[in-house]
Amino acid sequence: MFTGIVEDLGSVVALERGADSARLTVDSPVVVTERTAIGESIAVNGVCLTVAAVHGTMFTADVMHETLRRSSLGALRRGSHVDVERAMSADGRFSGHIVSGHIDGTGVIESVTTDGIARVYTVRAPYDLMRFVAEKGSIAIEGISLTVTFADKDRFGVAIIPHTAAHTVLPERAPGDVVNLENDPIAKYVARLMSMSAGTTGPAGTPFTSHITERFLMEHGF
Structure with missing residues (x-):
């Protein structure tokens, strides 16, 4: 981890x-x-x-x-x-977010702009990755824990501060470059639980049931 x-x-x-x-x-x-x-x-x-x-x-x-x-x-x-x-030690700090190191896929940098001290990257990615990207949520790009500034159906944005620019590979990435992406693992597990509850069966044909539904998530603030 x-x-x-x-x-x-x-x-x-x-x-x-x-x-x-x-x-x-x-x-x-x-x-x-x-x-x-x-x-x-x-x-x-x-x-x-x-x-x-x-x-x-x-x-x-x-x-x-x-x-x-x-x-x-x-x-x-x-x-x-x-x-x-x-890998994180058991007594370490979660200064970023939970990252497994298991890449979900890649995206392509669409644009790089500046906003004050920040460098803003827009990344285009396929739907099977974008469905787990949420504004103000977390995503790892090239292994860097970043906060999503916006998310559309096929692209999202992140902004990096000068410290991140000075100590990572992102400043070396330009429009058209391919970058590694890892979605927030919590979102992936929630989606898996919801899909498994939709009429699937377990061992010996027994119905699989789950209390994780869209209604449940909405009622609990998600």
Whole structure:
């Protein structure tokens, strides 16, 4: 589990591509020097990867086909910057929001503008992601926990402060660039519960029932 608070702006040292997988090596002094161990989880541009090797200030992780297909990691090159975050410790703070590191898909940056000190990004995304995006809700872009400023049927906006701009990859993203997106997991589970209650059956054909309905959610302030 992660929080979307980027710890380090790492650099890709190597991306060795196979037929349907890849092996990624990232130089991240801030993260690796904090006692990173083999087998730990580290989010790279929002994608949860398992550390397979540690050498100096670098770590290596294997990237399977599903991850390459659902994320933008396959487009990385030697020298690319990446957002890096270690898994949250049990006694840590939720300075961002609940982030699993399991990318739901990708979006495309439509525009980048300024609003005072903030840099405003408009991102276009498919319906199966947009249905979980709500104004003033949370979304992770390239592993960064951000607040949604508006949401239409096929695009949404976020605004980043100077600190975020200085310590993440977003300032390197321009209109037309692909970015990793992870929806708020709570919204996904609520949608799943509601869909399962619509005439579905459980083991041995027994009816599946759920008290989670649209009426229930409205009555309880959702």
